[in-house]
Amino acid sequence: MASSIAPRSITDPEPRIQYAALPWRRRDDGRIEVLLITSRETRRWVIPKGWPMKGLKSPKTAAREAYEEAGVKGDVAKKKLGEYHYEKRLRTGELQHVRVAVYPLEVKAEAKTWPEMAEREKLWTTAEEAAPLVDEPELKALIGRFSP
Secondary structure (H helix, E strand, O other): OOOOOOOOOOOOOOOEEEEEEEEEOOOOOOOOEEEEEEOOOOOEEEOOEOOOOOOOOOOHHHHHHHHHHHHHEEEEEEOOEEEEEEEEEHHHHHHHHEEEEEEEEEEEEOOOOOOOOOOOOOEEEHHHHHHHHHOHHHHHHHHHHHOO
């Protein structure tokens, strides 16, 4: 008997844009670490990202998301590191193609409290160790070749 559940459709075939930060810091020994956070629903390792914000340019939007989702502040680059694509499951259950522009953010401070601290975990690790932890192949590549 065939299933009565229809496959989820793509809401809009054109990708919507999101802006992300790749938070990073230099350790005392000179090694570079990047910050991953867990997504709220699936608990996968990701980087802070979100939809455009009225009145904010894309790098500033990425920096705001880094603070809200990971509690980090610092210097965000004006030039993007690159892009990756993924399928976002909307509340309706449908999928939306998303293109994510990624901006490096050199972390200068970490807040003791921040808006989404109870909803996410954080992991500081090297780019080489972080890359295999994320699911999106293009994001893996961006993180794997990251060098400030």
